[in-house]
Amino acid sequence: MPDLTTPTFTDLPDPKPTGSATAHHVTYGKLMIxxxxxxxxxxxxxxxxxxxxxxxxxxxxxxxxxxxxxxxxxxxxxxxxxxxxxxxxxxxxxxxxxxxxxxxxxxxxxxxxxxxxxxxxxxxxxxxxxxxxxxxxxxxxxxxxxxxxxxxxxxxxxxxxxxxxxxxxxxxxxxxxxxxxxxxxxxxxxxxxxxxxxxxxxxxxxxxxxxxxGGGLPERPKVIPPPDEVQISESRYVEQLFEAYSDHKKASLKQASDLSAWQELTDHYNRQRELFFNAEALRNFARDKVPPGTFDELQNEIFHGVIDIEAGFHADALIRLNAVTFAAANLPLTSNPLISAVTIQDKKGVCHQLANVNRLIWKKP
Incomplete structure (x- = not known):
């Protein structure tokens, strides 16, 4: 007959996994619903x-x-x-x-x-x-x-x-x-x-x-291509584009048809408008999905990431523009809630949004 005054013990079994572990679990723990x-x-x-x-x-x-x-x-x-x-x-x-x-x-x-x-x-x-x-x-x-x-x-x-x-x-x-x-x-x-x-x-x-x-942002809607006609809402950055083209070619270029002699400029112009509308789509997405001011903070982060490049010496305004958008594309954004939704096109497009309100200037006096 066993001695009832002597306690007995059984080894605990090894814990069983409850699911796949990820780096996110290690950093943040499991997400509470x-x-x-x-x-x-x-x-x-x-x-x-x-x-x-x-x-x-x-x-x-x-x-x-x-x-x-x-x-x-x-x-x-x-x-x-x-x-x-x-x-x-x-x-x-x-x-x-x-x-x-x-x-x-x-x-x-x-x-x-x-x-x-x-x-x-x-x-x-x-x-x-x-x-x-x-x-x-x-x-x-x-x-x-x-x-x-x-x-x-x-x-x-x-x-x-x-x-x-x-x-x-x-x-x-x-x-x-x-x-x-x-x-x-x-x-x-x-x-x-x-x-x-x-x-x-x-x-x-x-x-x-x-x-x-938490749980991440929803998928962004597909970006609508820019309309053929330049909209009033994009007039200033487009004006700055032609100032940059004029400075680069040392010619008076004021509208898309003036670029017909240079296919590379026509292609560049079309790309920049697409970039601007990408950033505008992100702005609209942010309006419904993250708190007010979040997109402004993203713009400010990109502005401070490129302003020293914009302010530096460049042979002409187009070279300055391209240097700035290249730098923006490579910025390692750190903490903004929109990071998971931001593309390279968005970061470049934000530069044109900033140019649209004269926070970035391509042709210096």
Missing amino acids: PQQQILTYSSDEWERFIEEWADSQKSSYKRVARFSGPDDMGIDVAGFTDEKEIYGVWDNFQCKHYKDPLGPSKAALEVGKILYHSYQDHFAIPRKSYFIAPKDCSIALKKLLGDPIQLKKYVFNNWDNICAEKITSTAKVELVDDFKDYAEKFDYSIFTSKSTLEIIGEHRKTAWFAVRF
Whole structure:
């Protein structure tokens, strides 16, 4: 019979691999999916996330605004469909940060605020009033939101201990008389919720998604070739191109037809316009996929990478232009969020964008 006072041990088995390991895993660890990341947010980070998410709603409303009054009145973010704003047709988003799933008692207070303040004509009854929380709504609250009669019953039964003294900081709000009649007739089906999966899906449409959650940038759309006619938006860099050609050939060259005697210049001119439109396509891509200012930072990085070359001595303006775009093509960009989407054509094209606003000059006085 074994001695029960003597512990026995079994060797641990070797850990089993959970999948292919990559250099990315070694540097950054495994990527947390957005739903997991949200669960780690502080109240401040949750607030920033909601501000980013609100940007995705702007296409659905005339205006999306955050409430900033002394009492929140049950409103965090509002989406207005017309110029009447809070007195017109609008949707309410209650986006509080809670460490646990949002339960009936906290939601009942927010329902009470909407009841009271709409009764007081502080705003029109919202078309919909959404509850949004990092850990979503509890099962109990989801059941109430799915049954307006039961939601109303819960609010009425718990009014005194949940709502009465917390709706405003200036007075106790009792559920009596005309206000009670108003609350009795109120349409409680306006109260609903958005899950974190829905919020993340809508956040995905914003310029902040890739920076916040990782996973890389989406594939860029195919670049549209430049139109035959020079556009007003590209007039200055094109003017600078002809100044460079004129300086190189010691002749007055002002338009594409003037280059017909030199096939290499015609080809060069066509390539530079393609490069410019590549960079413009990147600018448009950046507008929707990364935070504002990201493309400007990329331009600045390229500018500082080539400005000393642009400012140096060159035999003529075309040689200067080619030296600058060659240097740009070989710049080792380091930290900009757009790096994975940037091509050699883009880097050269940015030089023409800079020339388009006279930050780079090919023909020096």
